[in-house]
Amino acid sequence: MNDSMRQEQLTDVLDAYVASAAGHSAPIEEWIRRYPDFEQEIIEFAASWNLMESMQWSKPSAEFDEARLVLRGMSVVQNLLHNQSSQTVLDRDALFESLIVKGKTRGLEPRPWAQALGLGDGLLRKLDRRLIGFSSIPRELIKDLAESMQVDESHVASYLQQEPMMATGNAYRSEQAPRLAEPEDFFDALRSDPTISRQDVERWFALKESKRET
Structure with missing residues (x-):
C-alpha cells in the first residue's frame, strides 16, 4: 500500500470513528482489532478525542456536536496523516510477530x-x-x-x-x-x-x- 492509499484509508477509519454513534464509547481495543495497521494512529486520535470530550464547553450542544465532527481537521489529525515522527514509526515497527x-x-x-x-x-x-x-x-x-x-x-x-x-x-x-x-x-x-x-x-x-x- 503506497502512502497516498494509506492516508486515504486512515482518513476513512478516523471518519468512521468520529461518525459512529458508538465511536466514543466502543473500547479502543475493538478499533485496533478492526484496523491493526493503524494501531498507533487510532491510539493518538482517541487520546485527542478524550481530551476534547473532557473539556468544559460553554457552547450549545449542536455546536459541540459540530466541533466533534470536525475533529480530524484539527492539527493533531493532520500530524497523524502527514508528519508522524520517526519515533512513532519506530514504536510501530517494534511490534512484529515474524x-x-x-x-x-x-x-x-x-x-x-x-x-x-x-x-x-x-x-x-x-x-x-x-x-x-x-x-x-x-x-x-x-x-x-x-x-x-x-x-x-x-x-x-x-x-x-x-x-x-x-x-x-x-x-x-x-x-x-x-x-x-x-x-x-x-x-x-x-x-x-x-x-x-x-x-x-x-x-x-x-x-x-x-x-x-x-
Whole structure:
C-alpha cells in the first residue's frame, strides 16, 4: 500500500470513528482489532478525542456536536496523516510477530534475503521460529537483520529471545503436540544447512575465530 492509499484509508477509519454513534464509547481495543495497521494512529486520535470530550464547553450542544465532527481537521489529525515522527514509526515497527512477515513488508523475499545476509533459507526460517539459541547468534547478524528490516537492533534482539514457535499450519491435539527441542547453536545450524554457500559458511566461522582471538 503506497502512502497516498494509506492516508486515504486512515482518513476513512478516523471518519468512521468520529461518525459512529458508538465511536466514543466502543473500547479502543475493538478499533485496533478492526484496523491493526493503524494501531498507533487510532491510539493518538482517541487520546485527542478524550481530551476534547473532557473539556468544559460553554457552547450549545449542536455546536459541540459540530466541533466533534470536525475533529480530524484539527492539527493533531493532520500530524497523524502527514508528519508522524520517526519515533512513532519506530514504536510501530517494534511490534512484529515474524521476521519473514516483517521482511516481506519491506519487499524482502526469504530466499534472496537470506542470501544477502550470508545465510541459507533454512537457517533464516529457524531464526524466524526462534529455534536458534540467542547467545550463539553473531551481533553482526542481528545488526544486518535490523538494518534490512528498518527496525532497531533491540527489537530484533527482543524477538529472537522469545519462546520458540511451532511451524505454522500444523495442527495438533493438545495431548499430541510435539515438544520443541532445545535451541540449536547458530554455528551448528550454519554447518548443517545445505542451502548456504561454502564461502558464507567460512566467513561466519572466520568472524567467530576473530572474536575468540580478541
